[in-house]
Amino acid sequence: MSRTTMPEPGVVDPLAMRRTMGRFATGVAVITALDGDQPHGMTVNSLTSVSLDPPLLLVCLTTGARTTEAVVGDGRFAVNILGARQEGIAMRFARRGADHFDGLPLQYGRHAVPVVPEALAHLECTVERHFQAGDHTVVIGHVQQVCDRAGEPLAFLSGQFGDLVERGQEPQHWFF
Numbered sequence: 085m086s087r088t089t090m091p092e093p094g095v096v097d098p099l100a101m102r103r104t105m106g107r108f109a110t111g112v113a114v115i116t117a118l119d120g121d122q123p124h125g126m127t128v129n130s131l132t133s134v135s136l137d138p139p140l141l142l143v144c145l146t147t148g149a150r151t152t153e154a155v156v157g158d159g160r161f162a163v164n165i166l167g168a169r170q171e172g173i174a175m176r177f178a179r180r181g182a183d184h185f186d187g188l189p190l191q192y193g194r195h196a197v198p199v200v201p202e203a204l205a206h207l208e209c210t211v212e213r214h215f216q217a218g219d220h221t222v223v224i225g226h227v228q229q230v231c232d233r234a235g236e237p238l239a240f241l242s243g244q245f246g247d248l249v250e251r252g253q254e255p256q257h258w259f260f
């Protein structure tokens with residue numbers, strides 16, 4: 085670890101925070117929700133599984149963003165986990181201020197939330213709870229419906245999209 089750029093303890097620059105957390109490889113998902121009739125969506129990598137029973141997950145969404153308002157206002161949202169060939173979808177839903185669904189065929193899940201066509205998986209959720217944490221809103225979703233399909237996921241590491249390469253080993257079984 086380089087010690088030449090160590091800041092004062094307790095003072096972490098936002099860009100250093102983003103760069104350092106960027107070392108944590110993730111998948112990529114799009115959070116979708118409705119504001120009235122208007123669908124909104126936002127690319128995220130802050131998705132985390134929280135609990136299996138009951139099935140809970142969390143996402144951290146920029147406070148005040150249109151998708152955040154739609155999720156909190158409607159109380160329902162979908163998590164669309166993107167496949168390896170869906171980098172264009174990830175970019176589309178990350179563009180600030182754009183009409184993210186413009187030109188996309190609209191599809192709805194079982195719980196009437198918009199979903200991204202051909203995603204690797206969909207999880208339809210109701211909002212269990214939400215709270216502010218710094219500049220983001222932490223949303224805990226209660227998963228109501230899941231579906232997935234075979235395929236490779238889109239990965240994100242150090243600010244870049246990438247592919248995950250399987251090593252062809254035996255699956256690891258969780259022991260907790």
Ligand SMILES: Cc1cc2nc3c(=O)[nH]c(=O)nc-3n(C[C@H](O)[C@H](O)[C@H](O)COP(=O)(O)O)c2cc1C
Binds near residue numbers: 177179
């Ligand atoms: C790979 C990737 C991951 C992202 N993860 C998050 C996230 O977890 N939370 C978040 O609030 N924004 C995240 N963003 C940024 C949002 O996608 C972006 O600010 C938003 O879609 C802009 O839409 P808006 O105009 O509605 O604000 C991410 C962007 C990318 C490209």
